[in-house]
Every structure is written in C-alpha cells, then in structure tokens.
Amino acid sequence: MLSIDHVKELNHLEFLFQKNYTKRTSWHPDQPLLLCGSARSGKTTAVREFCGTHSQRFYFSFQNLSESFAPRFFSISRPDIFPSVCDNWDDFFSSLREHFNGKYHVLVFDDLDTGRDRDGFLRALSAYMSENSQPNPLVILPSRRVDSLPIDGHVHHIRSYSPADLKRSFPRMSDEDRMRLYSITDGLTGLLSLYDEESSFEENLRAFCSPGSPFHRYGASLLRDSFRSPDSYSGILYAMSIGKRRLSDIAAFCDYTNKKCGTYLQALCDAGFVHTKKERSDDKRSTTRYCFDSGYMALWSRFLMLQQACSATDNDAFVKESLDYIDRIIVPDRFRYCCERWFDDHKRRYESIGHGFTEFIPETGEPAFDHIYKSGRRMCFLKIWTDIDGRYGSKAFKPLEDHSSSINTFYDNYYFLFSIHRFSDSMWELSQQYDNLHLIESRFLSF
Secondary structure, eight states, X not given: OTTHHHHHHHHHHHHHHHHTOOSSSOOOTTSOEEEEOOTTSSHHHHHHHHHHTOTTEEEEEOTTOOTTTHHHHHHHHOTTTOSSOOOSHHHHHHHHHHHHTTOOOEXXXXXXXXXXXXXXXXXXXXXXXXXXXXXXXXXXXEESSGGGSSSOOEEEEOOOOOHHHHHHHOTTSOHHHHHHHHHHHTTOHHHHTTOOTTSOHHHHHHHHHXXXXXXXXXXXXXXXXXXXXXXXXXXXHHHHHTTOOSHHHHHHHHTOOHHHHHHHHHHHHHTTSEEEEEEEOTTSOEEEEEEESOHHHHHIIIIITTOGGGGTTTOHHHHHHHHXXXXXXXXXXXXXXXXXXXXXXXXXXXXXXXXXOEEOOOSSSOOOSSEEEEETTEEEEEEEEOOTTOOOOHHHHHHHHHHHHTTSOGGGEEEEEEESSOOOHHXXXXXXXXXXXXXXXXXXXXX
C-alpha cells in the first residue's frame, strides 16, 4: 500500500511522544499531534491503518457531522467503549476516562477542519488531555493547514512521495512514465493510488481525465474548499495554463483590472496554488511571474476545469495533446522543482567553512548552467536537463566544463548534473574520474 510509509512515520511519532521528546522541539504530553497535509495526501488512509494495528487506538471522523450530534453518533457507533449514549462532550470524555482507567491509548479525530463550529469539542478535548494522569493519551488531529484548528500542538507535515519513492512503489515503470506520474499527481498518495500499473500511462491518463473520475473531481473540490466563489479564479488559472504568467497579461486575458487580478492572484498564492518567481527579462530588468505550485493544477486548469474532456476522452487527439502538454510544460517544471529542492537539502555539505551559499550571476557568457552558487572560493554549478527522454554523455559535459573553468578554478568547482533519463556509460566513467562531478537521475531524487 502507498500509505505504508506514512504509517511508519506515525509509529515513529508515537515513539517520540512516549519518550516525550522530538528532534527539534519539546512535545508536551497534554498537546495533540497536528498531522497536516493537503487533500489526497494520505492522512485519512494512514491514520485508519495506524489505528487498525492496535486495539488501544481509536478513530473517529467528523465527516458530515455537526458538533452537537457527533458525541451521540460516536457513542452509538462504539458500544464497546460507551455503555450509554453521550448527549454532550463532557459525557463523551467522561466515558472515555472510565473506559481506559489510566491505560495508555491513542485517539484520532479526523475531518475537524471540514466544519465551522468545533470550539466546544476542542475545549473538552484540551481538558481531557490535561486532566489525564500518566500515561497521557496520544491525540492525533489530521488537518489540511496548520492554522485551520485553534489549538496548540506538535505539528507534523505528512510528506508527499518523491520520485525515488515512486521507484520503489512502481518498480516496473520506465523513468519517463514515473516522472510523468509524479508531475501530474505531485506525489500525493490519494492520486497515485488511482494509477493502474497493469495499463500504459496513456490508458491511465485517459481514465484520469474521464468525467466523474476521482482524479478529475479533485481539482474542483480543492477550489471549493479554498474559496467561497471558486469560479472567480477559473479564468486566471486557465490563463496561466496557456502560458500567461505576468500580472498584466493575466488581467487582460480575464478582463480584470490589474488591482483586482492582483488580489485574486495573492489569494491563490496564500492558498498554495500559485507562487511568484523573479526572472530577468532580455534587458536584464527583474520581472515577477506567476507559476503553478502544482503540476496537477496545471493539467486540471488546462484540460479538465472547463470540462472540455467530457467529449474528448475517447479521442486519441485529446490524449496526444494532453500528453504533449505534460512532457513539454509540466514535467520540465516539476523536475526542475525536484532538482532545486534536492540541492537545497544537500548543499550544506559543500559549503566552505564560514561561508553560506549565495547565487552567482556571471556578468558575461551564456547561461549554460541553470544555477551557480558561490561559497568562499568554492562554486557549485547546476545543470538540469528537463527533456523527457534525453540521454547525456561525456560530450555534453565538455562545454559545461569549459564555461565553468572560465568563471572559477576547476578544482574549486562542484558539478551537479540532473537528468530524467539515465546518463550514458561514458558520463558515469567520467564521474568516477572526477570527485567533484555528481550525476543525479530522477530515480535518485528523494527529499
């Protein structure tokens, strides 16, 4: 199951809780674990499996329940814990206290952030945790955002799958298809689990795009959960999906004023759909561009949001067009993101003592590298090849080596070359000769 890694995370967090410490911050025994992750990240599946492995772990969901009715429903559904129906939260937690009678236990309350009024429950829960004698219960509250619940707790963000994780989960897939799948699912467990490894990527894409599929519905539910009037954002998202990235271009496409469009774009940024990126124009002036934070949202906005897939999923031309968009737009963007994130996680080991990395922009010369970072006399050169099936050998490195040596002494340089597909044997032989040459294929990208 794809959620197995998340269950391992929960088991480790439970161990830390019982030891009453974490790596970076203290975890008070009367505070809950706030398990945060976006929709379809696998929170519910993970906590259900986590609770199913032990008799002292209990799962409750507020899905479609009001705060006033929830204690009655919970008590009716678990007669093994509650001898009678609980009409309020005081009765509910009093029954829990009597049932466990000082024994260690785990309680999960899911879907709290789907309702408006949860204050009464949270007050009663806080009292229950603080009044319990040792050992304290572990209370887990899954939520989509840290700020969605007005309660202090130890925050743990459930991680999405990396390309390296997909190598383990889908070992028979090609490097190209794994990168395509990662790019259009953002590594979310709930979307990855829809993939049928017995079928080709194209067949899966056709099923994903069919009306009524969970993949198709996910984007609409995200917008509804994030905004009161989601249709106000559809024009902006579509404009971005067809390549309009500057505020003025997006506003003109949507027939909005720049001020109104800027307000909507800021809301999209705050909700995690979009981010801004500073780029240099041809005249070397800095300009702000708006980019998708999610490969899924880019695909959904381009092909699924306006329902043009309804009559086209049986059309080979539609599949070809969407696959071309994935390879040409989405995969390069998401692969670049993965590479930059990987380097950010590993760069400290290459820093000169006492010198942090700063991005270096040469005054002259072609930008042969995607990024150049400087730390004292040391420089790190990053080259990211984003074509879906490129295969690079030692000849591809030669012009990069020459260009970098004109900027900094070769032996003070570190080279990081990234490729979706595998490097040729000649490149691997070269990396064995040069200690400062590092080759990273998509299947190695973990974070």
